[in-house]
Amino acid sequence: MNATCTGKLVWITGGAGYLGSAITRALDAQGAKVLCLDLPGRAETLVREQGLKSTVPVALDVNDAAALPAALDGLIAAHGLPDGVAHLAFASSSGRRLEDLPAGEFQKTFDQALTPTFVLCRALAEKMKLRGTGSIVLFASMYGVVAPDPRIYAAPLTPNPIDYGASKAAMLQLMRYLAVHYGPHGVRFNCITPGPFPNPAVQSAHPGFVGELAKKTPLNRIGRNDEIAGPALFLLSDASSYVTGHSLVVDGGWTAW
Amino acid sequence: MPESSPFSLAGKVVVQFGGTGLLGRALVDALGAAGATLVVASRDQATIEKGIATSRAAGRQLHAEQVDITNEASVAGLRDRVITTHGRIDGLVFNAVSRPMRGERDTVAAWEESMKVNATGLFLTLRTIADAMGAQPAGGSIVNIASIQGMVGANPWLYEGTAMGTVPDYFFHKGGMLNLTRHYASLYGPKKVRVNVVSPGGIYNPDKPQAAPFLERYGQMTMLGRMAEAREIGGAVVFLLSDAASYVTGVNLPVDGGYTAK
Numbered sequence: 001m002n003a004t005c006t007g008k009l010v011w012i013t014g015g016a017g018y019l020g021s022a023i024t025r026a027l028d029a030q031g032a033k034v035l036c037l038d039l040p041g042r043a044e045t046l047v048r049e050q051g052l053k054s055t056v057p058v059a060l061d062v063n064d065a066a067a068l069p070a071a072l073d074g075l076i077a078a079h080g081l082p083d084g085v086a087h088l089a090f091a092s093s094s095g096r097r098l099e100d101l102p103a104g105e106f107q108k109t110f111d112q113a114l115t116p117t118f119v120l121c122r123a124l125a126e127k128m129k130l131r132g133t134g135s136i137v138l139f140a141s142m143y144g145v146v147a148p149d150p151r152i153y154a155a156p157l158t159p160n161p162i163d164y165g166a167s168k169a170a171m172l173q174l175m176r177y178l179a180v181h182y183g184p185h186g187v188r189f190n191c192i193t194p195g196p197f198p199n200p201a202v203q204s205a206h207p208g209f210v211g212e213l214a215k216k217t218p219l220n221r222i223g224r225n226d227e228i229a230g231p232a233l234f235l236l237s238d239a240s241s242y243v244t245g246h247s248l249v250v251d252g253g254w255t256a257w
Numbered sequence: 258m259p260e261s262s263p264f265s266l267a268g269k270v271v272v273q274f275g276g277t278g279l280l281g282r283a284l285v286d287a288l289g290a291a292g293a294t295l296v297v298a299s300r301d302q303a304t305i306e307k308g309i310a311t312s313r314a315a316g317r318q319l320h321a322e323q324v325d326i327t328n329e330a331s332v333a334g335l336r337d338r339v340i341t342t343h344g345r346i347d348g349l350v351f352n353a354v355s356r357p358m359r360g361e362r363d364t365v366a367a368w369e370e371s372m373k374v375n376a377t378g379l380f381l382t383l384r385t386i387a388d389a390m391g392a393q394p395a396g397g398s399i400v401n402i403a404s405i406q407g408m409v410g411a412n413p414w415l416y417e418g419t420a421m422g423t424v425p426d427y428f429f430h431k432g433g434m435l436n437l438t439r440h441y442a443s444l445y446g447p448k449k450v451r452v453n454v455v456s457p458g459g460i461y462n463p464d465k466p467q468a469a470p471f472l473e474r475y476g477q478m479t480m481l482g483r484m485a486e487a488r489e490i491g492g493a494v495v496f497l498l499s500d501a502a503s504y505v506t507g508v509n510l511p512v513d514g515g516y517t518a519k
Contacts, residue, residue: 230501
Protein backbone atom coordinates (compact mmCIF):
# COMPACT_ATOMS: atom_id res chain seq x y z
CA MET A 1 0.00 0.00 0.00
CA ASN A 2 1.34 3.40 -0.92
CA ALA A 3 -0.78 6.13 0.61
CA THR A 4 1.15 9.03 -0.83
CA CYS A 5 0.91 10.85 -4.14
CA THR A 6 4.62 11.70 -4.18
CA GLY A 7 5.78 11.94 -7.78
CA LYS A 8 2.29 11.47 -9.19
CA LEU A 9 0.94 13.96 -11.72
CA VAL A 10 -2.41 15.23 -10.45
CA TRP A 11 -4.79 17.76 -11.95
CA ILE A 12 -7.18 19.69 -9.74
CA THR A 13 -10.00 21.64 -11.33
CA GLY A 14 -11.30 24.44 -9.16
CA GLY A 15 -7.94 23.93 -7.51
CA ALA A 16 -7.74 27.44 -6.04
CA GLY A 17 -11.21 27.41 -4.45
CA TYR A 18 -11.95 26.90 -0.76
CA LEU A 19 -11.92 23.08 -0.91
CA GLY A 20 -9.67 22.77 -3.98
CA SER A 21 -6.88 24.86 -2.48
CA ALA A 22 -6.66 22.57 0.55
CA ILE A 23 -6.14 19.60 -1.79
CA THR A 24 -3.65 21.49 -3.94
CA ARG A 25 -1.62 22.43 -0.86
CA ALA A 26 -1.67 18.88 0.55
CA LEU A 27 -0.56 17.35 -2.76
CA ASP A 28 2.17 19.97 -3.18
CA ALA A 29 3.41 19.23 0.35
CA GLN A 30 3.63 15.53 -0.56
CA GLY A 31 5.73 16.28 -3.60
CA ALA A 32 3.10 15.49 -6.19
CA LYS A 33 3.35 17.30 -9.51
CA VAL A 34 0.18 19.36 -9.46
CA LEU A 35 -1.66 21.20 -12.20
CA CYS A 36 -3.96 23.67 -10.48
CA LEU A 37 -6.74 24.62 -12.90
CA ASP A 38 -8.94 27.58 -12.09
CA LEU A 39 -10.34 30.76 -13.57
CA PRO A 40 -7.78 33.37 -14.72
CA GLY A 41 -5.64 34.74 -11.91
CA ARG A 42 -6.84 32.43 -9.16
CA ALA A 43 -4.36 29.55 -9.47
CA GLU A 44 -1.42 31.94 -9.99
CA THR A 45 -2.34 33.82 -6.84
CA LEU A 46 -2.63 30.61 -4.81
CA VAL A 47 0.75 29.30 -5.96
CA ARG A 48 2.41 32.64 -5.25
CA GLU A 49 0.79 33.35 -1.89
CA GLN A 50 1.23 29.82 -0.54
CA GLY A 51 4.74 29.45 -1.94
CA LEU A 52 3.83 26.15 -3.61
CA LYS A 53 6.86 24.27 -4.94
CA SER A 54 5.61 21.69 -7.40
CA THR A 55 2.33 23.21 -8.55
CA VAL A 56 1.81 24.68 -12.01
CA PRO A 57 -1.02 27.21 -12.17
CA VAL A 58 -3.27 26.95 -15.22
CA ALA A 59 -5.88 29.54 -16.16
CA LEU A 60 -8.76 27.61 -17.68
CA ASP A 61 -12.54 27.73 -17.54
CA VAL A 62 -13.28 23.99 -17.31
CA ASN A 63 -17.01 24.76 -17.31
CA ASP A 64 -16.81 25.56 -21.05
CA ALA A 65 -17.55 22.19 -22.66
CA ALA A 66 -16.98 23.40 -26.23
CA ALA A 67 -13.47 24.69 -25.58
CA LEU A 68 -12.47 21.79 -23.34
CA PRO A 69 -11.20 19.12 -25.79
CA ALA A 70 -8.59 21.44 -27.37
CA ALA A 71 -7.56 22.76 -23.96
CA LEU A 72 -7.13 19.22 -22.58
CA ASP A 73 -5.02 18.16 -25.57
CA GLY A 74 -2.79 21.18 -25.02
CA LEU A 75 -2.34 20.43 -21.32
CA ILE A 76 -1.54 16.77 -21.97
CA ALA A 77 0.97 17.71 -24.66
CA ALA A 78 2.67 20.18 -22.33
CA HIS A 79 2.54 18.29 -19.04
CA GLY A 80 1.71 14.66 -19.77
CA LEU A 81 -1.30 12.49 -18.99
CA PRO A 82 -2.25 12.81 -15.29
CA ASP A 83 -2.18 9.85 -12.90
CA GLY A 84 -5.08 11.35 -10.98
CA VAL A 85 -7.67 14.09 -11.32
CA ALA A 86 -9.74 15.81 -8.65
CA HIS A 87 -12.59 17.63 -10.35
CA LEU A 88 -14.08 20.31 -8.12
CA ALA A 89 -15.27 22.88 -10.64
CA PHE A 90 -19.03 23.28 -10.28
CA ALA A 91 -21.85 25.64 -11.22
CA SER A 92 -24.90 26.90 -9.41
CA SER A 93 -27.57 29.55 -9.54
CA SER A 94 -27.40 31.90 -6.63
CA GLY A 95 -29.67 33.88 -4.36
CA ARG A 96 -32.98 33.06 -6.02
CA ARG A 97 -35.97 31.38 -4.45
CA LEU A 98 -37.15 28.25 -6.25
CA GLU A 99 -40.33 30.08 -7.26
CA ASP A 100 -38.27 32.73 -9.07
CA LEU A 101 -35.65 30.57 -10.80
CA PRO A 102 -35.83 30.96 -14.60
CA ALA A 103 -35.63 27.69 -16.56
CA GLY A 104 -32.64 29.09 -18.43
CA GLU A 105 -30.64 29.45 -15.22
CA PHE A 106 -31.52 25.91 -14.19
CA GLN A 107 -30.32 24.67 -17.59
CA LYS A 108 -27.13 26.74 -17.35
CA THR A 109 -25.99 24.88 -14.24
CA PHE A 110 -26.19 21.58 -16.10
CA ASP A 111 -24.44 22.98 -19.16
CA GLN A 112 -21.62 24.36 -17.02
CA ALA A 113 -21.26 21.63 -14.42
CA LEU A 114 -22.33 18.35 -15.94
CA THR A 115 -21.60 18.36 -19.67
CA PRO A 116 -17.99 19.54 -19.19
CA THR A 117 -17.50 16.84 -16.52
CA PHE A 118 -18.61 14.21 -19.03
CA VAL A 119 -16.32 15.65 -21.72
CA LEU A 120 -13.36 15.89 -19.32
CA CYS A 121 -13.78 12.40 -17.86
CA ARG A 122 -14.23 10.68 -21.20
CA ALA A 123 -11.30 12.46 -22.84
CA LEU A 124 -8.92 11.62 -19.99
CA ALA A 125 -10.20 8.09 -19.34
CA GLU A 126 -9.89 7.17 -23.02
CA LYS A 127 -6.19 8.01 -22.79
CA MET A 128 -5.75 6.51 -19.31
CA LYS A 129 -7.20 3.20 -20.48
CA LEU A 130 -4.37 2.79 -22.97
CA ARG A 131 -1.99 3.12 -20.04
CA GLY A 132 -4.14 0.88 -17.81
CA THR A 133 -4.22 3.09 -14.71
CA GLY A 134 -5.86 6.26 -13.48
CA SER A 135 -7.92 7.63 -10.62
CA ILE A 136 -10.55 10.30 -11.19
CA VAL A 137 -12.27 11.86 -8.20
CA LEU A 138 -15.46 13.79 -8.84
CA PHE A 139 -17.07 16.07 -6.30
CA ALA A 140 -20.70 15.57 -5.38
CA SER A 141 -22.38 17.05 -2.30
CA MET A 142 -24.60 15.97 0.57
CA TYR A 143 -27.20 18.04 -1.31
CA GLY A 144 -26.97 15.48 -4.09
CA VAL A 145 -28.02 12.87 -1.50
CA VAL A 146 -30.46 14.72 0.77
CA ALA A 147 -32.35 17.98 0.27
CA PRO A 148 -31.47 21.15 2.17
CA ASP A 149 -33.62 21.69 5.24
CA PRO A 150 -35.41 25.00 4.49
CA ARG A 151 -35.77 25.70 8.23
CA ILE A 152 -32.08 26.54 8.61
CA TYR A 153 -32.05 29.09 5.77
CA ALA A 154 -33.39 32.28 7.35
CA ALA A 155 -33.71 35.38 5.10
CA PRO A 156 -31.71 36.87 3.47
CA LEU A 157 -30.32 33.36 2.87
CA THR A 158 -32.17 31.19 0.38
CA PRO A 159 -32.00 27.39 0.52
CA ASN A 160 -29.18 25.83 -1.45
CA PRO A 161 -30.58 25.90 -5.02
CA ILE A 162 -32.36 23.01 -6.72
CA ASP A 163 -30.14 23.11 -9.83
CA TYR A 164 -27.03 22.65 -7.68
CA GLY A 165 -28.44 19.65 -5.81
CA ALA A 166 -29.80 18.04 -8.97
CA SER A 167 -26.45 18.47 -10.74
CA LYS A 168 -24.63 16.95 -7.76
CA ALA A 169 -27.00 13.96 -7.72
CA ALA A 170 -26.28 13.55 -11.42
CA MET A 171 -22.57 13.68 -10.65
CA LEU A 172 -22.94 10.59 -8.45
CA GLN A 173 -24.56 8.61 -11.23
CA LEU A 174 -22.07 9.89 -13.80
CA MET A 175 -19.31 8.59 -11.51
CA ARG A 176 -20.90 5.14 -11.12
CA TYR A 177 -21.52 4.81 -14.84
CA LEU A 178 -17.93 5.78 -15.67
CA ALA A 179 -16.54 3.45 -12.95
CA VAL A 180 -18.36 0.52 -14.54
CA HIS A 181 -17.39 1.49 -18.06
CA TYR A 182 -13.68 2.05 -17.43
CA GLY A 183 -13.10 -0.40 -14.53
CA PRO A 184 -11.87 -3.24 -16.76
CA HIS A 185 -9.20 -0.86 -18.07
CA GLY A 186 -7.85 -0.02 -14.61
CA VAL A 187 -9.30 3.48 -14.44
CA ARG A 188 -11.06 4.13 -11.13
CA PHE A 189 -13.83 6.68 -10.61
CA ASN A 190 -15.07 7.77 -7.18
CA CYS A 191 -16.87 10.74 -5.65
CA ILE A 192 -16.14 12.74 -2.58
CA THR A 193 -19.46 13.86 -1.16
CA PRO A 194 -18.82 16.77 1.20
CA GLY A 195 -21.16 17.92 3.93
CA PRO A 196 -21.19 21.45 5.38
CA PHE A 197 -18.03 23.32 4.38
CA PRO A 198 -19.16 26.95 4.16
CA ASN A 199 -16.38 29.21 2.93
CA PRO A 200 -14.81 31.87 5.21
CA ALA A 201 -17.01 34.64 3.75
CA VAL A 202 -20.19 32.75 4.67
CA GLN A 203 -18.73 31.82 8.06
CA SER A 204 -18.06 35.41 9.03
CA ALA A 205 -21.26 36.86 7.51
CA HIS A 206 -23.66 34.25 8.91
CA PRO A 207 -22.49 32.83 12.25
CA GLY A 208 -26.04 31.84 13.19
CA PHE A 209 -26.38 29.80 10.02
CA VAL A 210 -23.05 28.09 10.73
CA GLY A 211 -24.43 27.11 14.13
CA GLU A 212 -27.51 25.62 12.44
CA LEU A 213 -25.28 23.63 10.06
CA ALA A 214 -23.22 22.32 12.98
CA LYS A 215 -26.35 21.09 14.75
CA LYS A 216 -27.20 18.91 11.75
CA THR A 217 -24.05 16.80 12.29
CA PRO A 218 -23.22 14.31 15.07
CA LEU A 219 -19.76 15.89 15.32
CA ASN A 220 -21.60 19.16 16.07
CA ARG A 221 -19.42 21.35 13.88
CA ILE A 222 -18.84 22.38 10.26
CA GLY A 223 -15.93 20.93 8.32
CA ARG A 224 -12.60 22.67 7.87
CA ASN A 225 -11.29 22.70 4.30
CA ASP A 226 -8.13 20.77 5.26
CA GLU A 227 -10.44 17.90 6.25
CA ILE A 228 -11.30 17.31 2.60
CA ALA A 229 -7.64 16.79 1.66
CA GLY A 230 -7.18 13.43 3.43
CA PRO A 231 -10.14 11.80 1.66
CA ALA A 232 -8.92 13.18 -1.69
CA LEU A 233 -5.38 11.89 -1.14
CA PHE A 234 -6.80 8.49 -0.18
CA LEU A 235 -8.83 8.17 -3.39
CA LEU A 236 -6.04 9.54 -5.60
CA SER A 237 -3.36 7.30 -4.09
CA ASP A 238 -2.75 3.58 -4.43
CA ALA A 239 -4.08 3.13 -0.87
CA SER A 240 -7.50 2.87 -2.55
CA SER A 241 -6.47 0.56 -5.41
CA TYR A 242 -9.56 -1.67 -4.94
CA VAL A 243 -12.03 1.19 -4.37
CA THR A 244 -14.09 2.24 -7.38
CA GLY A 245 -17.63 3.44 -8.02
CA HIS A 246 -17.91 4.75 -4.47
CA SER A 247 -19.26 7.93 -2.94
CA LEU A 248 -17.04 8.77 0.04
CA VAL A 249 -19.13 10.94 2.31
CA VAL A 250 -17.24 13.58 4.34
CA ASP A 251 -20.05 15.21 6.26
CA GLY A 252 -19.44 14.87 10.00
CA GLY A 253 -22.30 12.35 10.00
CA TRP A 254 -24.95 14.69 8.46
CA THR A 255 -26.46 11.85 6.40
CA ALA A 256 -25.90 9.06 8.95
CA TRP A 257 -28.70 9.91 11.40
CA MET B 258 4.85 5.11 4.62
CA PRO B 259 6.64 8.19 5.93
CA GLU B 260 5.44 9.55 9.25
CA SER B 261 4.74 12.90 7.59
CA SER B 262 1.94 11.23 5.65
CA PRO B 263 -1.53 12.51 6.55
CA PHE B 264 -2.42 8.84 6.98
CA SER B 265 0.22 8.25 9.63
CA LEU B 266 -0.84 6.49 12.82
CA ALA B 267 2.41 7.33 14.58
CA GLY B 268 1.77 8.01 18.26
CA LYS B 269 -1.72 6.52 18.13
CA VAL B 270 -2.78 3.61 20.34
CA VAL B 271 -4.99 1.27 18.33
CA VAL B 272 -6.71 -1.90 19.53
CA GLN B 273 -7.54 -4.44 16.85
CA PHE B 274 -9.97 -7.22 17.71
CA GLY B 275 -9.33 -10.35 15.66
CA GLY B 276 -5.95 -10.74 14.02
CA THR B 277 -5.31 -14.38 13.19
CA GLY B 278 -7.19 -14.70 9.89
CA LEU B 279 -6.16 -13.72 6.37
CA LEU B 280 -7.54 -10.18 6.67
CA GLY B 281 -6.61 -9.77 10.33
CA ARG B 282 -2.95 -10.49 9.63
CA ALA B 283 -2.92 -8.03 6.71
CA LEU B 284 -4.50 -5.36 8.92
CA VAL B 285 -1.87 -5.93 11.62
CA ASP B 286 0.74 -5.39 8.93
CA ALA B 287 -0.90 -2.22 7.53
CA LEU B 288 -1.55 -0.64 10.93
CA GLY B 289 1.93 -1.50 12.17
CA ALA B 290 3.49 -0.08 9.01
CA ALA B 291 1.48 3.13 9.48
CA GLY B 292 3.22 3.57 12.83
CA ALA B 293 0.44 2.66 15.28
CA THR B 294 1.12 1.30 18.72
CA LEU B 295 -1.05 -1.72 18.04
CA VAL B 296 -2.68 -4.02 20.56
CA VAL B 297 -4.05 -7.13 18.86
CA ALA B 298 -6.74 -8.75 20.96
CA SER B 299 -8.04 -12.24 20.31
CA ARG B 300 -9.44 -15.31 22.00
CA ASP B 301 -6.19 -16.98 21.09
CA GLN B 302 -3.29 -14.90 22.42
CA ALA B 303 -0.69 -17.55 21.59
CA THR B 304 -1.46 -17.46 17.87
CA ILE B 305 -1.32 -13.66 17.89
CA GLU B 306 2.04 -13.72 19.70
CA LYS B 307 3.41 -16.07 17.07
CA GLY B 308 1.99 -14.00 14.20
CA ILE B 309 3.40 -10.68 15.34
CA ALA B 310 6.87 -11.91 16.35
CA THR B 311 8.43 -11.16 12.96
CA SER B 312 6.85 -7.71 12.62
CA ARG B 313 7.84 -6.86 16.16
CA ALA B 314 11.42 -7.82 15.37
CA ALA B 315 11.21 -5.30 12.50
CA GLY B 316 10.67 -2.55 15.05
CA ARG B 317 6.88 -2.26 15.02
CA GLN B 318 4.97 -1.48 18.19
CA LEU B 319 2.86 -4.64 18.50
CA HIS B 320 1.32 -6.21 21.60
CA ALA B 321 -0.88 -9.27 22.02
CA GLU B 322 -3.80 -9.49 24.44
CA GLN B 323 -6.36 -12.14 25.28
CA VAL B 324 -10.05 -11.19 25.28
CA ASP B 325 -13.45 -12.85 25.27
CA ILE B 326 -15.75 -10.32 23.60
CA THR B 327 -18.86 -12.16 24.77
CA ASN B 328 -17.87 -11.35 28.34
CA GLU B 329 -18.36 -7.74 29.47
CA ALA B 330 -15.81 -8.04 32.28
CA SER B 331 -13.22 -9.42 29.88
CA VAL B 332 -13.68 -6.50 27.44
CA ALA B 333 -13.56 -3.98 30.30
CA GLY B 334 -10.43 -5.67 31.63
CA LEU B 335 -8.74 -5.36 28.25
CA ARG B 336 -9.75 -1.69 28.02
CA ASP B 337 -8.26 -1.03 31.48
CA ARG B 338 -5.01 -2.86 30.72
CA VAL B 339 -4.50 -0.91 27.47
CA ILE B 340 -5.17 2.43 29.17
CA THR B 341 -2.90 1.54 32.10
CA THR B 342 -0.07 0.48 29.81
CA HIS B 343 -0.43 2.95 26.92
CA GLY B 344 -2.35 5.84 28.45
CA ARG B 345 -5.36 5.90 26.14
CA ILE B 346 -7.16 4.27 23.18
CA ASP B 347 -7.18 6.35 19.99
CA GLY B 348 -8.39 3.71 17.58
CA LEU B 349 -10.46 0.53 17.53
CA VAL B 350 -10.63 -1.91 14.64
CA PHE B 351 -13.38 -4.48 15.12
CA ASN B 352 -12.33 -7.39 12.94
CA ALA B 353 -13.40 -10.21 15.24
CA VAL B 354 -15.78 -12.69 13.68
CA SER B 355 -17.02 -16.14 14.51
CA ARG B 356 -18.27 -18.50 11.82
CA PRO B 357 -20.00 -21.37 13.62
CA MET B 358 -22.62 -22.02 10.91
CA ARG B 359 -21.73 -24.59 8.27
CA GLY B 360 -24.59 -23.99 5.86
CA GLU B 361 -28.10 -22.64 5.37
CA ARG B 362 -29.65 -25.69 7.13
CA ASP B 363 -27.42 -25.63 10.20
CA THR B 364 -28.94 -25.71 13.69
CA VAL B 365 -30.53 -22.92 15.70
CA ALA B 366 -27.82 -23.54 18.31
CA ALA B 367 -25.19 -22.63 15.71
CA TRP B 368 -27.12 -19.44 14.87
CA GLU B 369 -27.31 -18.53 18.54
CA GLU B 370 -23.61 -19.15 19.01
CA SER B 371 -22.93 -16.82 16.09
CA MET B 372 -25.08 -14.08 17.60
CA LYS B 373 -23.29 -14.32 20.93
CA VAL B 374 -20.00 -13.33 19.32
CA ASN B 375 -21.00 -11.38 16.23
CA ALA B 376 -23.93 -9.39 17.65
CA THR B 377 -23.47 -9.28 21.42
CA GLY B 378 -19.68 -9.20 21.17
CA LEU B 379 -19.80 -6.30 18.72
CA PHE B 380 -22.22 -4.33 20.88
CA LEU B 381 -20.24 -4.92 24.09
CA THR B 382 -16.94 -4.02 22.49
CA LEU B 383 -18.21 -0.85 20.82
CA ARG B 384 -19.97 0.47 23.91
CA THR B 385 -17.09 -0.33 26.24
CA ILE B 386 -14.35 1.19 24.08
CA ALA B 387 -16.43 4.14 22.84
CA ASP B 388 -17.16 5.11 26.46
CA ALA B 389 -13.43 5.16 27.15
CA MET B 390 -12.72 7.17 23.98
CA GLY B 391 -15.54 9.60 24.76
CA ALA B 392 -13.92 10.37 28.12
CA GLN B 393 -10.68 11.41 26.39
CA PRO B 394 -10.30 15.05 25.22
CA ALA B 395 -9.25 13.94 21.71
CA GLY B 396 -12.02 11.34 21.33
CA GLY B 397 -11.19 8.43 19.03
CA SER B 398 -11.90 6.58 15.81
CA ILE B 399 -13.66 3.24 15.46
CA VAL B 400 -13.56 1.16 12.29
CA ASN B 401 -15.84 -1.86 12.05
CA ILE B 402 -15.02 -4.48 9.43
CA ALA B 403 -18.23 -5.58 7.75
CA SER B 404 -18.59 -7.11 4.29
CA ILE B 405 -20.43 -6.52 1.05
CA GLN B 406 -22.52 -9.44 2.35
CA GLY B 407 -23.93 -6.90 4.81
CA MET B 408 -25.03 -4.74 1.85
CA VAL B 409 -26.35 -7.13 -0.80
CA GLY B 410 -27.74 -10.65 -0.92
CA ALA B 411 -25.86 -13.66 -2.19
CA ASN B 412 -25.64 -14.51 -5.87
CA PRO B 413 -26.00 -18.32 -5.99
CA TRP B 414 -24.54 -18.38 -9.51
CA LEU B 415 -21.13 -17.63 -8.02
CA TYR B 416 -21.10 -20.90 -6.10
CA GLU B 417 -22.51 -23.27 -8.75
CA GLY B 418 -20.46 -26.40 -9.23
CA THR B 419 -18.24 -25.69 -6.21
CA ALA B 420 -18.28 -26.87 -2.60
CA MET B 421 -18.70 -23.22 -1.55
CA GLY B 422 -21.93 -21.79 -0.21
CA THR B 423 -23.52 -19.23 2.06
CA VAL B 424 -24.54 -19.01 5.71
CA PRO B 425 -27.47 -16.84 6.86
CA ASP B 426 -26.00 -15.43 10.08
CA TYR B 427 -23.24 -13.59 8.23
CA PHE B 428 -25.68 -11.58 6.09
CA PHE B 429 -27.63 -10.70 9.24
CA HIS B 430 -24.87 -9.55 11.56
CA LYS B 431 -22.86 -7.70 8.90
CA GLY B 432 -26.01 -5.84 7.85
CA GLY B 433 -26.70 -5.04 11.50
CA MET B 434 -23.14 -3.81 11.93
CA LEU B 435 -23.79 -1.11 9.32
CA ASN B 436 -26.61 0.54 11.20
CA LEU B 437 -25.14 0.00 14.66
CA THR B 438 -22.20 1.96 13.26
CA ARG B 439 -24.47 4.86 12.26
CA HIS B 440 -26.21 4.67 15.63
CA TYR B 441 -22.98 4.97 17.61
CA ALA B 442 -21.64 7.59 15.17
CA SER B 443 -24.59 9.82 16.06
CA LEU B 444 -24.49 8.96 19.78
CA TYR B 445 -20.76 9.50 20.33
CA GLY B 446 -20.16 12.21 17.69
CA PRO B 447 -20.47 15.07 20.22
CA LYS B 448 -17.69 13.35 22.22
CA LYS B 449 -15.38 13.39 19.16
CA VAL B 450 -15.64 9.65 18.63
CA ARG B 451 -15.96 8.80 14.94
CA VAL B 452 -17.48 5.46 13.94
CA ASN B 453 -17.26 4.07 10.40
CA VAL B 454 -17.45 0.78 8.52
CA VAL B 455 -15.17 -0.75 5.91
CA SER B 456 -16.98 -3.33 3.78
CA PRO B 457 -14.52 -5.56 1.94
CA GLY B 458 -15.50 -7.60 -1.06
CA GLY B 459 -14.36 -11.19 -1.33
CA ILE B 460 -10.66 -11.63 -0.53
CA TYR B 461 -8.45 -13.96 -2.51
CA ASN B 462 -6.70 -16.55 -0.36
CA PRO B 463 -3.28 -17.29 -1.85
CA ASP B 464 -2.62 -20.12 0.65
CA LYS B 465 -5.87 -21.91 -0.10
CA PRO B 466 -7.28 -20.47 -3.33
CA GLN B 467 -11.02 -20.42 -3.88
CA ALA B 468 -12.40 -22.76 -6.55
CA ALA B 469 -11.41 -21.70 -10.06
CA PRO B 470 -14.99 -21.36 -11.42
CA PHE B 471 -15.83 -19.16 -8.44
CA LEU B 472 -12.79 -16.92 -9.02
CA GLU B 473 -13.70 -16.57 -12.67
CA ARG B 474 -17.33 -15.65 -11.97
CA TYR B 475 -16.52 -13.44 -8.99
CA GLY B 476 -14.14 -11.43 -11.15
CA GLN B 477 -16.98 -10.79 -13.57
CA MET B 478 -19.09 -9.36 -10.72
CA THR B 479 -16.53 -6.64 -10.01
CA MET B 480 -15.40 -3.78 -12.20
CA LEU B 481 -11.75 -4.51 -11.64
CA GLY B 482 -12.18 -8.13 -12.72
CA ARG B 483 -10.76 -9.81 -9.61
CA MET B 484 -11.09 -10.52 -5.91
CA ALA B 485 -9.37 -8.20 -3.43
CA GLU B 486 -5.91 -8.90 -2.11
CA ALA B 487 -5.87 -8.83 1.70
CA ARG B 488 -3.34 -5.99 1.68
CA GLU B 489 -5.78 -3.76 -0.24
CA ILE B 490 -8.17 -3.40 2.70
CA GLY B 491 -5.63 -1.81 5.03
CA GLY B 492 -5.48 1.49 3.15
CA ALA B 493 -9.13 2.22 3.87
CA VAL B 494 -8.81 1.22 7.54
CA VAL B 495 -5.68 3.33 8.09
CA PHE B 496 -7.36 6.28 6.38
CA LEU B 497 -10.43 6.12 8.62
CA LEU B 498 -8.34 5.72 11.78
CA SER B 499 -6.09 8.63 10.86
CA ASP B 500 -6.60 12.37 11.27
CA ALA B 501 -6.94 12.53 7.47
CA ALA B 502 -10.55 11.40 8.06
CA SER B 503 -11.35 13.81 10.91
CA TYR B 504 -14.71 14.88 9.38
CA VAL B 505 -15.71 11.41 8.22
CA THR B 506 -18.17 9.62 10.49
CA GLY B 507 -21.10 7.26 10.04
CA VAL B 508 -20.01 6.14 6.58
CA ASN B 509 -19.71 2.77 4.95
CA LEU B 510 -16.59 2.52 2.78
CA PRO B 511 -16.76 -0.52 0.50
CA VAL B 512 -13.44 -1.89 -0.75
CA ASP B 513 -15.00 -4.18 -3.29
CA GLY B 514 -13.63 -3.38 -6.73
CA GLY B 515 -17.01 -1.88 -7.57
CA TYR B 516 -19.04 -5.03 -6.79
CA THR B 517 -21.85 -3.04 -5.13
CA ALA B 518 -21.62 0.08 -7.33
CA LYS B 519 -22.97 -1.43 -10.53
